[in-house]
Amino acid sequence: MTVHGLFAKISPDSDSPREKPRIAIIGRGFSGIMMAIALMKSVRTAFHVHLFDPQPTISGGQVMAAAQSGEILNSRVRDLSVAAGQPEDFNDWLCANQDFRSAVSAAIPGFQQIFVPKSIFSDYVYQRFSEALTRRPDISMQLSCQAVLGLRKLPSGRFLVLQEEGSIECDVAVLATGFGIRALEMEVADDERPLVRARRLVVPRHAVLLGSGVRVVDRLLQMRDNGYAGEISAPDLKAPVIQNLFAGGLAQPDELGLGLAVSPAGEVLSDSHPTANLYAIGPLGLGSLPDIDLVPEIVTQTYAAARLIATRRRVTQKSA
Incomplete structure (x- = not known):
């Protein structure tokens, strides 16, 4: 048996995604995009990211990008930086945005105390995502617009992401599907x-x-x-992916039945122990972490998860 770091140094000739550690992020909302940013900033060696979401677009968060212009985030600018150790990053981005400065001139020279529309925040997140990816030519990224039907752990310790048209193997799986709940809306005359x-x-x-x-x-x-x-x-733990995790013994519901039991760093728990290389980021862990539906907490959690992913070890069978 030989112990290798999940992100052990890869030779310069290993340009193929198949030869890099593969990370699957299921969900391209804010939690998923934030997880990708944290990985690109925290993992120093090459890897491949596969982003799964039925929506055909990528932005700073599907819900935030599609929000109406009047929808306001309930956190102040001072609490919305996506850059670890740089709490003024979002404020600096707004100050450099001439259109925004013209529209909200009363807040100049700074915007730390104001609330902003979701769409503005989405633009900021997407720009930081794009910049992080541009700075990492060693990282390859792939998008899939098929719905994920399940997640299975293989004897090798890797995961198999199940879709309608085939399946994809990965070394690390990150669930970032939002609340894991369904919207309760009714048509009213x-x-x-x-x-x-x-x-x-x-x-x-x-x-x-x-x-x-x-x-x-x-x-x-x-x-x-x-x-x-x-x-x-309202909670919906009957979603195919969630039920698949329960059936496979990879996860357990939290005590409130809101989603999955997780650690502060997003590790998915089964029988109160972390399932290796499986994470649930953001509101999926709301029953375990009461404030994890807020942007500052999601940012903190993604960087904690990224650090774990970067340093964890996995055991592989030595080839003959």
């Missing part, structure tokens, strides 16, 4: 919509309903009748 006395200046926060069945639907109707206009979601 215009004449049945509640009257709202005044339009909110701040977009309501995202609400997560715990439970299932009639009680959840009843609570949803009450919130809408009372004029709540924000997004409402």
